[in-house]
Amino acid sequence: MTERDLRKLEASIRLKMDDIKNQKVSLKDSGIGALMNMLKKRMKPPTKN
Secondary structure, eight states: OOHHHHHHHHHHHHHHHHHHHHHTOOHHHHTHHHHHHHHHHHHSOOOOO
């Protein structure tokens, strides 16, 4: 995943969070967890073997 892809993902998460706040929907029901997990996976530093 490129730096540009990461920025786009972060922007999507921010927009989704704003949308959730406006709708008064719970985080669990919003589906944001999948986006956050994707970001976490991509942000982990590579492991040393």
